[in-house]
């Protein structure tokens with residue numbers, strides 16, 4: 497996903513939290529910095545985010561799956577359709593879509609698939625690591641942040657105020673988390689086939705960029721001023737829903753699925769994204785290990801516009817919803833044990 501889409505997804509997620517109305521302090525943390533901290537939503541994609549001129553590199557943007565061909569852990573890497581739908585849980589558009597559409601059939605669903613990332617370098621790890629870090633950073637917030645985060649810090653008198661997390665920095669870290677949550681929803685980030693780096697990927701992302709529009713470009717949002725009108729910005733974000741056929745219904749944001757952490761939950765989303773990509777590009781036509789790379793117009797925009805409309809709707813809906821869910825999960829962990 498590119499800058500404009502990442503920015504819109506995160507800002508739309510703030511609007512969803514606001515519309516749900518259950519986490520007003522979390523909205524109070526994020527909304528004032530919807531302009532200023534929104535760079536966090538796209539910075540993780542840029543080389544400069546890994547310190548230009550150094551060898552530092554943090555790569556957690558994909559979870560590219562392929563057939564698992566070893567013999568020892570077949571069960572671990574196999575998940576049938578019904579089980580995946582239930583793991584994703586109600587409220588997610590990917591779950592509803594996969595529940596009622598099965599062009600892949602049992603042969604596909606009963607095969608084992610595994611991501612190819614080196615240890616620790618895939619989306620679920622990135623989301624979990626950042627989510628856990630954010631929890632720690634929220635615990636020791638500055639005075640403004642302390643007033644918003646539930647509970648209070650024991651032994652605060654021993655913590656130097658200069659060492660505490662600033663409220664605007666906390667907003668930026670949450671925007672950064674949105675990046676990885678959204679990347680998990682991009683079907684091409686979750687499929688190892690060559691087509692992932694090809695013209696389909698770029699064509700699809702360019703179409704999202706055009707639909708979101710340049711109201712969410714970095715040039716428009718920066719520099720933010722103290723009086724940046726964030727009500728207007730959230731309204732503009734809601735205003736893009738129609739481009740993707742989104743309907744958030746009663747704006748309810750589901751709580752965490754039972755017995756999951758952010759790692760496992762994101763892994764299920766990656767698995768669903770992989771299934772969606774396999775629906776768009778059938779493995780019969782584009783086999784694993786093959787070099788064929790279709791264009792966006794061949795398989796989606798002209799070749800199958802109905803499927804494109806469905807996939808846009810479920811992918812962007814869940815990118816927004818999952819971002820709100822991940823933020824809320826962190827926030828509510830201060831109120832109750834998970």
Ligand SMILES: [Zn+2]
Nearest residue numbers: 540541557679
């Ligand atoms: Zn990315």
